[in-house]
Amino acid sequence: MSRLNLLEETRFEKLPVSVFTNQHAASINVAQRIANLIKTKQEKGEKAILGLATGATPVGVYAELIRMHKEEGLSFKNVVTFNLDEYYPMKPDAAQSYVTFMSEQLFNHIDIEKENIHIPDGTLPESEVADFCLNYEKKISSYGGLDLQILGIGRTGHIGFNEPGSAPNSGTRLVTLDDLTRRDASRDFGGKENVPTKAITMGVGTIFKAREIILMAWNQKKAPIIKKAVEGEISAEVPATYLQLSDQVEFILDSDAASELTRFDTPWLVRDCVWDAKTIKKAVIWLAKTVNKPILKLTEEDYNNNGMAQLATEKGPVYNINIDIFNKLQHTITGWPGGKPNADDSQRPERANPAKKTSIIFSPHPDDDVISMGGTFIRLADQGHDVHVAYQTSGNTAVWDDDALRYLEFAIDFAKVQGNDASTLEQTYKDVRSFLEKKKPNQPDIKELLTVKGLIRKGEAIAGARFAGLKDTHIHFMDLPFYDRFKASSKVSFEDDIIQTMELLKKYKPQQVFAAGDFADPHGTHKVCFNIILTALQRLKLTEDWIKDCWLWLYRGAWHEFEIHEIQMAVPLSPQEVKRKRLAIFKHQSQKDLPVFPGDDSREFWVRAEERTSETAKAYDQLGLAEYEAMEAFVRWEY
Structure with a gap:
């Protein structure tokens, strides 16, 4: 693709975006870039200063870095890391802590010096957090700043834990987590009520100082927020849009996360298309919704005014296109999901035979x-x-735990009413009650x-x-x-x-x-x-x-x-x-x-x-x- 065509195709995108077939390929690409940075710094006798992220997104990157360390001899002796964030309050040995996460996903498997690892401290008294955050910033600066910062993105558009409302010049600080962020973390904590309401995070301004920034996103769930971050207006409501102001940023996406970007979702708005049956159907339905008309009332003017002139020219007249798509939609409707017996099934979604499936x-x-x-x-x-x-x-x-108790209580009462021995059930009930009284958030239930x-x-x-x-x-x-x-x-x-x-x-x-x-x-x-x-x-x-x-x-x-x-x-x-x-x-x-x-x-x-x-x-x-x-x-x- 020529540079001119690429610029046209990505004209809705306000920052550089690279799209990979899947997250595995994308993760390998990011890991290779990190490895190249480390090696370049090693050759110069310098330290590589990395800003690291947690969550599911970077796991594949860390796995590839571990592989390169074990199989290719990639050394991390010259690497200094600063993590983006940590829940507050949070003990470092808790299963949900980012200290635990980073140890399990990366640090325990490579040769990095422990003193070169920096993660926000979730155990501090709140009165000491502000000084810690200031010192965190100073320590990053003492190394000359971050060479590379990797990021994920939350569905609120947060980077780090910079939630909606964060300022573009914000520094490392204590923040309150958005309700959606806490809901997304609820499974790890055994319920939203157990997710901390606060976190310590690097600020947007801190992230911006990095010489290179890579934001990664995988899967369909991230597609809506990626569209806002890449194509939307800069807004405090979507902090990731601030990255549009940086000349050092690149978004690395898999095809699912990129699926709602204009060049993939509605490509006829940015370039000439190969008008296959699937694309035509999607485009005509999109057009009908956009101009708020039934399909059979769409006109050539509607096509021309909404980026679909090429379709009208190549496949028109447009009324024939409309009829074709209308018929295709009509043929999806059936009151016989198992197929209609003794009927012509050439225009039906399911086969007529066998009549009984x-x-x-x-x-x-x-x-x-x-x-x-x-x-x-x-x-x-x-x-x-x-x-x-x-x-x-x-x-x-x-x-719910109390529902389980209620059923056990019913079983005991029923056994007694029937004159049966309920001692085994009663012991099970006592064991369950005893467990629930001491149960910790996210602790697996006992077998009973x-x-x-x-x-x-x-x-x-x-x-x-x-x-x-x-x-x-x-x-x-x-x-x-x-x-x-x-x-x-x-x-x-x-x-x-x-x-x-x-x-x-x-x-x-x-x-x-x-x-x-x-x-x-x-x-x-x-x-x-x-x-x-x-x-x-x-x-x-x-x-x-x-x-x-x-x-x-x-x-x-x-x-x-x-x-x-x-x-x-x-x-x-x-x-x-x-x-x-x-x-x-x-x-x-x-x-x-x-x-x-x-x-x-x-x-x-x-x-x-x-x-x-x-x-x-x-x-x-x-x-x-x-x-x-x-x-x-x-x-x-x-x-």
């Missing part, structure tokens, strides 16, 4: 099935398909408590699936091993999970598999569960003939919904079906009224599910299609 709905948690596709679940059962539901994990981390919580979720799942029309023989609890292993370590093998999933698939040989494709899940469980299913299907494809007729459909709804241009099957729901879905969700009483892990959305699951499906139906209506009460959306995944 075996469908397996994989549900990462015990309620994702009814929350995300409850209406379709019910309809598949009502239309006579052989529907199975497979709950991949126990969900036993998402039950996890068992009770798992049984609570299991009972609710059975009730929900029965309500949807399933026999007990069609309800499967996989209890995949990775879920409990994750409680002890994030580095686990998934081989036995994959094998177990393969066995279930081989037993029932489904024509349809439904899996959660909502990777914004705050636990990360959805993505892990999807990867297990995908790997199982890919392996089976090598040896099993039936797998060729097995389609994989992704659903969303618990956290986010698919964009309209992505949807390949939209199942409309009547008001009565919406009510039935709501009642199925109500069976999951432990997740009402406030679940343990609600994510960013404060609405109850049944409310968010109804409102999201209603919004999808309204979006179809506004584009000029039929008006429905609600719609559940699906995307087919080619494997």
Whole structure:
């Protein structure tokens, strides 16, 4: 690409951005740049002064630096580090402290001198913090300033812990954390209420003094804030926008984090496009939303005034384009998610044959099935398909402690009423009570408590699936091993999970598999569960003939919904079906009224599910299609 074309394509971007296929490749690039800096300084007999970040973003960078140290002899003897921040108050040996993080992720594995490591002190009396911060700044200056500062970015737009409202000339100081930042950290602390409300952080002004600044961001969750930071106006509400003022900064992104930048999201606004079917569909739907018109009312003037003149010229007349996209959207709508028997299926999202399909709905948690596709679940059962539901994990981390006690108390009372010996239950109850009285934030539950919580979720799942029309023989609890292993370590093998999933698939040989494709899940469980299913299907494809007729459909709804241009099957729901879905969700009483892990959305699951499906139906209506009460959306995944 010529320099002129590159400038045109990136004209909405107010600072340099490099985009890599995935975070692994990006992390290796950043690590190599750090290594080159260290080596250059070594050759000159100088120290390399690094500003380091914590969190999930730089983990891959640190892993590559460790590899280079162990395999290539990269030495850190001449390296001096200053960490961006630390929670306050925070003991250095706490699991959530950044001292612990840096030791585990980097320092314990390289030859850096301990006296060259600097991390804000979270143990100081508050009266001493201001002097510490001043001395932190002086110490950085005594080394001649930072050679390189690496950054992540929070969803508030914070860099370090410089939250919205931070000044561009701010120095190292004690700050109050934004509520969203604390929510994002809540899983590490066993609940938002346990996350410190304050932190010590380098200031924006401190960061700006670095001779080079690299901000890294990975995954779709960071895409909205990256767009604001890169293309938005400079604002104290998004502190990362201050980086637009620096000549030394570069954003290093993976393709997901970059996906909402104009050159990737709406490329027709910055350059000529290769107008394939996917791009045309997205562009026309975008245009209809932008000018607030149904698709069939879009004019050539609308195309020309909104960066789509090339499409009108190459593929026009525009009315033909409109009709084509309208028809494509119309063909995604079906009241027969298992395929309509004895019907022409050439324009339908699912096959007509076999008329009775075996469908397996994989549900990462015990309620994702009814929350995300409850209406379709019910309809598949009502239309006579052989529907199975497979709950991949126990969900036993998402039950309140007092709910578990309540169920144990019920079990003891019931045993006594029946004249049975309740001594074992009573001892279990005492053990659980004793544990809970001393339980620390984020401390893993004892086995007995996890068992009770798992049984609570299991009972609710059975009730929900029965309500949807399933026999007990069609309800499967996989209890995949990775879920409990994750409680002890994030580095686990998934081989036995994959094998177990393969066995279930081989037993029932489904024509349809439904899996959660909502990777914004705050636990990360959805993505892990999807990867297990995908790997199982890919392996089976090598040896099993039936797998060729097995389609994989992704659903969303618990956290986010698919964009309209992505949807390949939209199942409309009547008001009565919406009510039935709501009642199925109500069976999951432990997740009402406030679940343990609600994510960013404060609405109850049944409310968010109804409102999201209603919004999808309204979006179809506004584009000029039929008006429905609600719609559940699906995307087919080619494997």
